[in-house]
Amino acid sequence: MTIGIIFDMDGTLLDSEKLCAKAFVQLLGPFPVSETELAKRYRGVKVSDIFTDMASRYGKDIPDQVVPLYREILNSLYETELEVFPGVFEALETLSSDYPICLASNAPTEKLERLTKLTGLDRFFADRLFSAYDVRAWKPEPQLFLTAAESMRVTPDRCFVIEDSEPGLIAAQAAGMFPLVFDPSGPTSLDCPHDFDHYDSLPDRISRLAALMS
DSSP: OOOEEEEOOBTTTBOOHHHHHHHHHHHHOOOSSOHHHHHHHTTTOOHHHHHHHHHHHHOOOOOTTHHHHHHHHHHHHHHHHOOBOTTHHHHHHHHHTTSOEEEEESSOHHHHHHHHHHHTTHHHHTTOEEEHHHHTOOTTSSHHHHHHHHHHTOOGGGEEEEEOSHHHHHHHHHTTOEEEEEOTTSSOSSSOSOEESOGGGHHHHHHHHHHHHO
16 A cells, blocks of 8 residues: 655745744844744744734734735745755655655645745645645644645555644644654654654655555
């Protein structure tokens, strides 16, 4: 039976979470925590929920139409500072030759299309992009991953999910899939027995785990 791989994008393939935190600061002013801490706290969280929490936690005055303003700042940062994590292209080259792969994210479809083209990831995922905005269900709900698996014609129990956030991990587990958590800073703080800190190790890890499913 076929095995499929579902990738998250922000913070998983793209080193973008630090840019999100930088955009928050540019829009709302300084925070009593570092940009690194902001990036960790809001990793994988829906944008509108982030601003709700910021207003409560930090007493920030959230302007009208804050999401479009935030996205405008972030898009400018993407053009000049966005990077793919080391080893991603090589890992995708290997994995895509052996397994069906796709990308599933809480981000809008327009963002997925733009950033995959901007970074060159589109050659691996083409039109296999799944947005929570289209499914109308956001991680940690499992529906986004279930929709992606169905499109690949892979049963949930034979899907690997590559994630970096707690909402993504919860969604993968709720979908009955096999999560692997990426954390470039070292062993993940999330409750997941399978993690990795560099993409050099991912193809071999997938191969060994897939053999156990046979």
